[in-house]
Amino acid sequence: MPFSSLGLSKPLLDAIADQAYNEPSPIQAKAIPEVLQGRDVMAAAQTGTGKTAAFTLPILQRLQQSPKPVGKGNQARVLVLTPTRELAAQVADSVTTYSRHLNVKSAVVFGGVKINPQMQRLRGGVDVLVATPGRLLDLHQQNAIKFDRLEVLVLDEADRMLDMGFIHDIRRIIKLLPKKRQTLMFSATFSNDIRKLAKTLVYEPVEVSVSPPNSTVDAVAQKLIAVEKAQKSEVLTHLIKQNDWFQVLVFTRTKHGANRLTRQLTSRGIEAAAIHGNKSQGARTRALAQFKQGKVRVLVATDIAARGIDIDQLPHVVNFDLPQVAEDYVHRIGRTGRAGASGEAVSLVSHDEFGQLADIERLIKQVIPREELEGFEPLNRLPQSRSDFGTHRKSKPKHSGSRGANNKSETMPGSHKRQSKNPKRRRKPSSHNKNDGSGSNSIGRSRQRVG
Ligand code: AMP
Numbered sequence: 001m002p003f004s005s006l007g008l009s010k011p012l013l014d015a016i017a018d019q020a021y022n023e024p025s026p027i028q029a030k031a032i033p034e035v036l037q038g039r040d041v042m043a044a045a046q047t048g049t050g051k052t053a054a055f056t057l058p059i060l061q062r063l064q065q066s067p068k069p070v071g072k073g074n075q076a077r078v079l080v081l082t083p084t085r086e087l088a089a090q091v092a093d094s095v096t097t098y099s100r101h102l103n104v105k106s107a108v109v110f111g112g113v114k115i116n117p118q119m120q121r122l123r124g125g126v127d128v129l130v131a132t133p134g135r136l137l138d139l140h141q142q143n144a145i146k147f148d149r150l151e152v153l154v155l156d157e158a159d160r161m162l163d164m165g166f167i168h169d170i171r172r173i174i175k176l177l178p179k180k181r182q183t184l185m186f187s188a189t190f191s192n193d194i195r196k197l198a199k200t201l202v203y204e205p206v207e208v209s210v211s212p213p214n215s216t217v218d219a220v221a222q223k224l225i226a227v228e229k230a231q232k233s234e235v236l237t238h239l240i241k242q243n244d245w246f247q248v249l250v251f252t253r254t255k256h257g258a259n260r261l262t263r264q265l266t267s268r269g270i271e272a273a274a275i276h277g278n279k280s281q282g283a284r285t286r287a288l289a290q291f292k293q294g295k296v297r298v299l300v301a302t303d304i305a306a307r308g309i310d311i312d313q314l315p316h317v318v319n320f321d322l323p324q325v326a327e328d329y330v331h332r333i334g335r336t337g338r339a340g341a342s343g344e345a346v347s348l349v350s351h352d353e354f355g356q357l358a359d360i361e362r363l364i365k366q367v368i369p370r371e372e373l374e375g376f377e378p379l380n381r382l383p384q385s386r387s388d389f390g391t392h393r394k395s396k397p398k399h400s401g402s403r404g405a406n407n408k409s410e411t412m413p414g415s416h417k418r419q420s421k422n423p424k425r426r427r428k429p430s431s432h433n434k435n436d437g438s439g440s441n442s443i444g445r446s447r448q449r450v451g
Contacts, residue, residue: 006032009061011101016057019097025050030208031184032058038182040202044209046188047157048334052094055080055154055184060099062152062182063127067103074122074146076129080154081173083161084304085110085132085281086288091156092130104128111135112281119144133161133169140176147177155201158187158194164304167197174201188331220317220333221344224357224368226382229350232320233264235376236348240270240298245316247291250300251332253321258300261320265298272298276305303328306335319347326359351380361385 003016003024024032027045034041035058045051059078068077080095082088092108099106106128109118115138122129122144129136129145139145153174155161161170183202187194198205227235240248252258255276265272273287273296284305290296303323317336323329336343347368349357361367367385372378 001029007036008032008057009064011064012057012061012098014101015098016053018100021053025054026210027051027208028054028057030210031055034206034208035059035182035184036061038062040182040205041184042190042198042202042205042207043184043186044188044190044207045186046331046334049210051186052091052156053098055156055186056091056094056098059128059152059154059184060095060102060104063104064102068149073125073148074144075125075149076122076127076145076147077149078128078152078154079136079147079150079173079177080128080130080156081133081136081161081170082130082156083132083164083166085112086284086305087157088130088132089285095128095130099128106130109135109139110281111138115139115142115144133166133173137169137172140173150177150181152182152184153177153201154184154186156186158185158197159189159191162191162193162197170197171200189327220336222333222347222366222368223344224347224349224370225376226370226372226378227348227350227376228378228380229352231376231378232348232350233261235373236261236318236320237265237268237270238373238376239318239346240265246294246297247314248298248316248318249306249314249335250298250318250320251306251323252300252302253324255302257321258302262298262300265300270298271296272300274300276302279305303332306332315343317343317345319345319349322347322349322353322356322360324356326356326363329360330364349382351378351382354383357382357385 001023003013003021006024006029008016027043027049031041031043031051031054035055041055043051043054045054063077080088080091082091088108088110092106095104095106104127105125107118107121107126108130109122110132111134115135118135118139119142122139131139136145140147155170161167183205185194185198185202185205190198225235225239236250239245250261252261255274255278258274258276262272262274273290275284275287279287287296287299291299300320314336317333319329319332323332333343333345336345347357357368367387370382370385
């Protein structure tokens, strides 16, 4: 199906052509016509599915159809809320990219940087404002932004917003917005908490879903290397050097672990940078830019900091530590195998992480293929995985009680708890449910679109 059949205007089709996208991704094909019609939408889609364009393109068209001077009073016509600064910056980049042939004023605001330039940018109003919740509330308190004329609200990665403890900020923001508006909610999964929040937010929403919850991206080759905990950084060094890997995204569980690993890699001649919640915004942006430019070979990240990072064609993701929450494994490996590229996700797993491994394999309903590296065979053997998924009781995922606001969510050193090894508004929008259950949904899976 071509983009032109979705009812998008020429300036938007031109911007899409500039990006060399061949055809809409499944979430775009389903969401764009609904948003164009002014419907509220609840969309289950992860990063990597093309979700940003799925809401940005039709919103830009609606703005263009009823041009209004943003005029006096620091008003915004569209507000996109994101959980992290990185994601805010990325969404704002997409708005700029897709609106390049339109006359649209956009801005992005997030914490960790000076507020004054942001206040100046908002003076005179903006069409589209992309924001993280805390900084937005600060700006509102200082009268730098007003919402009396807001037309569209987008909650991006709503599940992660709740995980990060933003629920109170979100509720405060919603109270400031006009009741009559269009609301779009994007979330990787629709948990009960998300549905509860949705009841206060969306009106007769159309539900679109393109990613069966917790499925892994088929384009990603997954593998597990059983290792001794103390040898993980040596094993990683060996893998990077031996295979001549470039652009490796490595996940650690803690900020402390990210810093330590970065130091170790650097001391062994591998350029590496860390990105996590304790780093200043400047340092995070710099690290990401250097990584994208190939100046830094390895980016070591914690889950929260990496959420939403979009690096095209990222070939290698390494789980240096397995995540505490099994769902994060899916998010992590979703960083690779994008846009038709094949990717590889390698997990270094030590004996003490077997509980987490069992939770992940149960979630993705597959046993991850295992290897041992010659010379690095673990002394403490990793127990065999079970493959009788679904027949034994699932242990409750540990959210480690840590997902508080302000990026405190990254687990602090020493707080690791081993998981069980033996885990024996009211309307049902289902009439609009557009889940085709095809399972072939992410851009990575469909392998069709890279121009
Ligand atoms: P997102 O899920 O919004 O983070 O998008 C993931 C990546 O897919 C981004 O690099 C987009 O530029 C790219 N993308 C979005 N839509 C398409 C499309 N229709 N075809 C190919 N790539 C796309």
